Structures are given as C-alpha cells and as structure tokens.
Amino acid sequence: MREKIEQLMGNLQQNGMKASYFDTTAEAKNYIVDTIGSGKDVGIGGSMTIMDMKLHESIRDAGNQIYWHWLVNTPEERNTAIDRANCADVYLTSANAITLQGEVVNVDGNGNRVSAMIYGPKKVMIIGGINKICNDSFEAMDRLRKDASPPNAKRLNRKTPCVMTDECRDCNSPERICNVTTIIHKKPGCIGEMEVIIIGEELGY
Template sequence: MDRNLLLAKSNLEKNEFKVKIFESIDEMKKDLLNEIEINKTIAFGGSMTLFDMGLYEDFKKRGNKIFWHWKAKDKDKELELAKNSQIYISSTNALTLDGKLVNIDGVGNRVSSMFYGHERVYIIAGRNKICKDYDEAIERVKNVAAPKNACRLDINTPCKFTGKCNNCNSPDRICRVEVIIHKNPTGGDIRIYLIDEELGY
C-alpha cells in the first residue's frame, strides 16, 4: 500500500476527520453502500472520481433519492434540491500529507457543501490526490485539475490550451472560490475514504 495514504490517514485523523483506506474501488463501494442508509437523501458534488466509479447508478438502483446536477435536465433546480440532502458525497481536488483538504471551485456549491448543511459528508479520493503540502496542492489544482476540467467542459480559458494556470480574467474562469478545510468543522461529520488507485483529476 502507498505509504502516503497511511501518513495522510494518520494526520487527517489528528485533524478530527474519520478516515478509511481501501485497496480498490469495489471494496470502497461495498463499504459506502453499507454505511449510508437506504432512506437517506444523497447529493453528489461534481466529480470525475464519482462519475467514473458509477456511484450514482449504484445508489439509484438501490433506491436512494439522489440529487446530482450532472445527471439532471434542470441543473439549477437540482442544485437547489441538493442543498437539503442528508448526505453529501464528493471528491477533493487535493489533500495534503498533514491532513488538510484543498479545493478550488467555479460556483462554490461543491466546496461549501463539503463542510456545511448536511448531516454527513463523504469525501472520496485516490492516491493521486495526495500532495506534500499546500503549495504542491495548489500547483496540482491549478495545473492538473483545472486544465483537465476546462477541456472536459469545453470552455474558453487559457488553461484549456496551455495546460497550466494563467491566472486569467476569462469570463469562463473556473478557479473562483478557494477553500481549505484544516480540521473537521465543529459539529461536522466529514468522513474521508482513501483508495489505493489513481482516480479522477
């Protein structure tokens, strides 16, 4: 198992997060489906990690009521409904070895939901999201996650063409809100699931 996963887990726990490590996606999905009750409403944050592993389909097939703007015809309505869900599931742009979550968002719905408004939050991340420190995390977000998401969304930002952050003033800029979660917020219940695989951007 990747040693960085073990070190990140230890420091995330020191920062009062609940953490589990899994060797595979299938192992993680089995645990998550067991953890989240069938009567709970669930909202998903925009995440290629979640999209690629098919979690939305798993919970929908089981019978949970799920909100995800990526799957909705009326995205604005879905985002509004998602605010009142009991469970929130997302990934993170980066997490540091000293146990912090680092995220940059365009709208802010994903990052705000990670720490406020839900009974329980699950953050799922592959080993590729682990960074040495804040500086490396920001480097990863701006020069890996952002350009790839700009290409996926087919928006007109410089990073889509250069593959790196230009600190642009484009109307399509997707790096608008930065959030660092240093410790599990008071009264919060953030559970972090680390997987020993390369997942998402």
C-alpha cells in the same frame, strides 16, 4: 506509499475527520453504499471520480434519492438539485488535493460543491484516489493549477488559456472555472461527520 497513507490517515483523524482506505474502487464502492444504506437523500457535487465509479447508480439502486446537477437537463432542475444536495442527509464529492497534514483542498467554479462540503449536509464523504495525495499545501495548490483545472476546463469546453497551455495562468476569462479555493484544515463544526475515503488507484482530476 503505504507509509504516506498511514501518515495521512492519522492526520485526518487528528483533524476530526473519519479516514478510510481501500486498495480498489470496488472495495470502496461497496463500503460507501453499505455505509449510506437506504432511504436517504444523497447529494453529489461535481466529481469525475464518482461518475467514473458509477457510484450514484449503486446508491440509487440501494433505495436512495439522488440529487446531482450533472444528471438533469434544465436550469430549473439544476438549481433544484443543487439546493437539495446542499441539505441532504449525505453529501458525496471528491477532492482536488489532500495533503499529508490531513487538509482537503479544492477549487470550484460556482462554489456549490465546496459550500456543501463545509455547511449543510448531516454527513460528508470525500473520495480521492492516491493521485490526489500531496506532501503539503504548496504542492496541493500546484496540483490544482496543473492537474485539476486544465482538464476540467477542457471537459467543459471552456475558452480559457489553460485549455491551450495545460496550466492555470490565473486568467480573467469570463469562462474561468477557478473562482473559489478552499482548504479544510479541520472538520467544520456544523458537519455531523466528515469522512475522507482514499482509494489506492488514480482517479479523476
């Protein structure tokens, strides 16, 4: 695994992204909070990794404003949080898959998460556990279908075939959550800095 991580770090950097690795969630959390500092507007895209880390709480406690639609209740508050997250100083989210070639692969329901990753915020930080590392884009797409989408659909109580079969069937359900798939091959030109942070633990979907 160490060789894979070194290969991944090098390819991410070749693709114009800053790359950081930490053995533990605690180390990564401290680094992220220190890097962001205080007095920032911080947007967050839907991420069980960030929720499980309670990263948003530490960032808020450091004196930053958090915009995350998971933390509000009304549709109006949700829309406001998404809009402000998309133009924040820093945008935090996770990845569904990261290939050894240094590509970041995601599937989204509404598109707000993936759109903010490629356009708007001044700095984007993408967090992923070692379970997200895939050999190539083919394996990454397979991971999206088997490991990412079904548990997310279950979490959201969606009535989709994958909830029953534990595997994406490319359904036509009105409650489908796999509507937008993106691959970041290189750092988008409009993003000031994009950093991928790998943690040596299994995290999220």
